Amino acid sequence: MGLRTIHLKLHKPGKLKREIIQKAFENYSNAFNYLLRTAFDNIDEIESNYKSPKGTYSTLSLSKWIDSKISNELNKFDVQPFKDSLKLDFGMTLASYFVQKQTKHDMVFPNFKQDNAQVQEKLRPIYFCRYDTKRSFCLLYDPDSNTYFAKLFLMNIKNAKVRKISANKRELVYISKNPEPAKSLKRETFIIVPLSFGKWQENMLRQAIDRPEILRTARLLSKNNEYFLSMSINLPEEQEIQTTTFMGVSRGIRNDINYTIVDEKGNSVKKGSLENCRNTNDRKQIICKMANTIADIAFKNKSMVILQNLVGKGDKLSWREEGTVHKPAYGCKMYNDLVRVLEYKLPQKGLPVPAKVSSVDIFHTCCVCGSNTRKNRFSETMFICTTCGASYSMDELGSRNLAVKLIKYEKTTFKLKARKTTEGMYLNNELIGLDMFVHKNENPYERLKEEVKRLLEKKEDNYINSKLNFKDIKSILDKLVKSDFSNIEII
Secondary structure, rough: OOEEEEEEEEEOOOHHHHHHHHHHHHHHHHHHHHHHHHHHHHHHHHHHHOOOOOEEEEEEEHHOOOOOHHHHHHHHOHHHHHHHHHHHHHHHHHHHHHHHHHOOOOOOOOOOOOOOOOOOOOOOOOOOOOEEEOOOOOEEEOOOOOEEEEEEEEEOOOEEEEOOOOOOOOOOEEEEOOOOEEHHHHEOEEEEEEOOOOOHHHHHHHHHHHOOOHHHEEEEEEOOOOEEEEEEEEEEEOOOOOEEEEEEOOOOOOOOOOEEOOOOOOOOEEEEEEOOOOOOOHHHHHHHHHHHHHHHHHHHEEEEEEEEEOOOOOOOOEEEEEEEEEEEOOOOOHHHHHHHHHHHHHHHHOOOEEEEEOOOOOOOOOOOOOOOOEHHEOOEEEEEEEOOOOEEEEEHHHHHHHOOOHHHHHHOOOOEEEOOOOOEEEEEEEOOOEEEEEOOOOOOOHHEEEEEEEEHHHOHHHOOOOOOEEEEEEHHHHHHHHHOOOOOEEE
């Protein structure tokens, strides 16, 4: 199962509903502040008494520190509708604090105020710990107009909203295992607000109509004088797809994004360029739309997606000409944001998590002969190999080289220096720190396997002086073991 979070906007709540929401925020924030203030005075006792035998802290265990006396004090803040949620929210906060304190001993206790929060201050989001039609929160659906509503329990009985019962113009149905129509009450401790959202969120909600058990928890957020419901949904992962092609996705100097798809032998199957959505200036929305397009193409072609790793080293795609620097449409940060979105979008389609590979040479390496030099770049948009004369557009070249990266990596041999003596043989590979002697009476193959196993068991700190970092060394050793040591080249 995969946990997803979707954001739903409360669509134009009226003046009375806004006042109710704002008052609920104040009550929740003040009650949470009271819990932190009280916990701070007893923090040593809590840290000692609520630690598990394994030395860990759980949300549920810490929430039980709130005894009946403290619980009664919480009633003064009119938080009865979400008291259970408040306790769990407090437990999560304290658990996080204690976990961080174990590695960072000077960890500061969560911030709290001595007085109640003021209206103009930033207030804590309201946590709803369960999906329930009778309390906490739930969703309703109008099948006639295909609209969705949130039912939020924000008031206690004392402050319940009194309303005159009248014939409803529309019939709202609960999204639940028993999808019965919602009924008006004389005194209501909840508000019902219409929701607005995009197509992706609507797809999630449609699934919830058929499988309401996927709806879990939510938080009510306030941002720029608007309200949002951030809701957790537990969706089953799509059936895993067996990929048969590789898809390189690179940024371009003229095009926004370029892709090339190759088969398992490295032959080009499909290529193209993708442009950003021009209907919005919202950067987040632009990246999401681009990620959706890439995921759809990869799904149709059963592709393993290969992306640029632009963290640390760049790809030298920018071009300087006559004092002017021509830069890619996607800067490093924007491309890295796209990568992060694809890392969860692709598994949602049943595809593997994308591979991120070094891109330092993808715009200077010839696809035909493998010549790698910056002289191969003829102009801003044109690549002409100085060795074999092959030519490509710069945009096509990058995605093409990315697409075959994993194929080339699988074919790469493990080079092992061997030097024979009268007593045996010395085996050496400086990259991974392998340096061993095999006696003439020993089996070199078995001794090598033992040494590789020992290297795999070494901790990261022991590789400080190695030429490669720990992650790269482990990758090489894992590949060696996976191939059953058949990819060794003696030099």
